[in-house]
Amino acid sequence: MNPKDLRIMIIDDERIVGKRLKPAIEKTGSTVEIFTDGETALNRFQEQPFDIVVTDIRMDEMDGIEVLERVLALSPRTKVIIITGYATVEVAREALSKGAFDFIAKPFKPGDLRVIINRAGRELES
Amino acid sequence: MNLLSPFRKTVPGRSRRVSLRLYCLRFKKMVASARSLYDLAEDGHEKMSGDYILDRHYVETLLDGILEHTGRMVFDACFLAPSGGGRLYSAWDDHRARALRLMETPVESSPAPSNSHVECATEPEYLLLASVLDWIGSASEPSTNSLLDFVLQLFEHVAIHVPDLTTIPSGSPRITRATNTWHNVIHVVATDVEQSGSGSSSADADMAKTPNRLLRLLTGNTGASRANRTGQAATRTWLAAGHERRLSIWSLDGRPRFRLEVSFGQAARLDLMFLHVWGHPRSAERATGKWRHGPLPEGQVAVIEGETSSIIWFENDGFPSNNPEQFENLLTSLGTMLFQHGDASKS
Numbered sequence: 285m286n287p288k289d290l291r292i293m294i295i296d297d298e299r300i301v302g303k304r305l306k307p308a309i310e311k312t313g314s315t316v317e318i319f320t321d322g323e324t325a326l327n328r329f330q331e332q333p334f335d336i337v338v339t340d341i342r343m344d345e346m347d348g349i350e351v352l353e354r355v356l357a358l359s360p361r362t363k364v365i366i367i368t369g370y371a372t373v374e375v376a377r378e379a380l381s382k383g384a385f386d387f388i389a390k391p392f393k394p395g396d397l398r399v400i401i402n403r404a405g406r407e408l409e410s
Numbered sequence: 411m412n413l414l415s416p417f418r419k420t421v422p423g424r425s426r427r428v429s430l431r432l433y434c435l436r437f438k439k440m441v442a443s444a445r446s447l448y449d450l451a452e453d454g455h456e457k458m459s460g461d462y463i464l465d466r467h468y469v470e471t472l473l474d475g476i477l478e479h480t481g482r483m484v485f486d487a488c489f490l491a492p493s494g495g496g497r498l499y500s501a502w503d504d505h506r507a508r509a510l511r512l513m514e515t516p517v518e519s520s521p522a523p524s525n526s527h528v529e530c531a532t533e534p535e536y537l538l539l540a541s542v543l544d545w546i547g548s549a550s551e552p553s554t555n556s557l558l559d560f561v562l563q564l565f566e567h568v569a570i571h572v573p574d575l576t577t578i579p580s581g582s583p584r585i586t587r588a589t590n591t592w593h594n595v596i597h598v599v600a601t602d603v604e605q606s607g608s609g610s611s612s613a614d615a616d617m618a619k620t621p622n623r624l625l626r627l628l629t630g631n632t633g634a635s636r637a638n639r640t641g642q643a644a645t646r647t648w649l650a651a652g653h654e655r656r657l658s659i660w661s662l663d664g665r666p667r668f669r670l671e672v673s674f675g676q677a678a679r680l681d682l683m684f685l686h687v688w689g690h691p692r693s694a695e696r697a698t699g700k701w702r703h704g705p706l707p708e709g710q711v712a713v714i715e716g717e718t719s720s721i722i723w724f725e726n727d728g729f730p731s732n733n734p735e736q737f738e739n740l741l742t743s744l745g746t747m748l749f750q751h752g753d754a755s756k757s
Contacts, residue, residue, distance in 0.1 A: 298465035300535045305463060369467035391457050391464035
């Protein structure tokens with residue numbers, strides 16, 4: 285898919301993440317919406333699905349694994365990318381085994397995430 | 411008497427040899443913690459550039475790691491030099507309390523720290539990171555009360571309370587190296603306990619001769635003739651401990667004091683060259699310069715340079731493990747500096 289056609293949802297309870305990622309990802313022309321909790325994000329997802337969901341794994345109310353499971357239940361074609369500050373092999377393995385598209389550890393550069401998003405976009409196309 | 415005592419071979423000097431080996435290993439652990447702490451601080455500075463997406467968890471993890479490594483260093487310093495350890499623990503408590511206060515203070519209300527030079531530094535997470543980096547201090551000029559200044563104090567504490575000649579097994583050999591400034595007397599102890607299990611001084615003698623390549627390289631450029639020529643060299647005493655692939659050598663008198671740790675030729679990850687210069691700021695600067703402008707390209711050594719003390723070592727990816735010739739050149743030129751340098755009149 286062309287990056288301009290992608291609808292991307294970013295969920296992270298640390299406001300700085302969404303605040304800084306949104307403009308960085310929007311540079312490619314994608315539509316980006318940011319959320320700070322999983323529940324609100326999923327309500328929005330039910331109104332209108334997204335092509336890509338980028339979610340933090342560790343959040344207070346609903347963690348990233350639950351977001352991943354519920355998003356894929358609603359829309360199996362959606363690519364879910366997990367971001368976390370707790371980059372452990374176990375967390376990565378669990379996320380990937382439950383259907384996450386990829387995994388990125390904080391701190392990271394926006395360009396690193398854009399690469400993964402582009403790859404997800406190409407896979408959505410095929 | 412211990413039940414096993416009759417079966418244990420009594421080896422003169424063995425316990426002192428073992429103690430010295432443990433001492434050297436503990437110092438090496440302290441160096442490893444200093445390197446890890448420095449790497450974390452460097453990582454924090456890199457993240458401060460503003461190119462990264464980070465959150466509060468990153469800063470907390472960074473701070474946890476730094477406190478952990480510093481705590482280990484305090485423990486090691488007190489193990490190596492118990493005398494005066496209470497003062498170190500007290501200073502450490504102050505630092506830890508200060509670090510925890512940083513995390514508890516709402517960052518939104520914090521004033522912008524002096525190192526907040528990037529646009530994103532107005533964001534709470536970056537403000538917090540900047541505060542933490544302010545507390546850690548600058549490696550090129552750590553301010554009083556900064557953590558890096560405390561790190562230098564820990565090494566100074568160990569340097570002041572360095573093991574003296576009473577730790578040397580009797581009969582250990584000495585080698586002498588003379589320069590215009592110093593008549594260097596180096597007491598040599600082999601800490602390879604297995605090899606020197608017989609307790610004889612033959613292992614020490616071997617180490618003082620060719621088998622200890624590191625000591626040979628270090629002392630290779632200095633000799634006796636120059637001191638004889640001037641006749642004014644003061645005596646400076648050194649203690650060298652190690653075995654074939656490891657060397658710890660430190661000066662017991664004179665200014666500045668030096669301590670050099672070298673491991674080479676084992677596994678690349680274990681290779682190490684670390685120097686502490688203490689007691690003479692100008693000399694510390696010169697020692698640093700020797701490394702910076704020595705056989706290695708710039709940028710491959712890490713330096714924490716304080717008012718009266720400096721520590722210098724190779725960064726993890728900068729060690730010339732795959733270039734023995736470069737390593738040998740560096741060690742030889744370093745030896746020239748160590749045995750020549752200093753002001754004998756202040757000894």
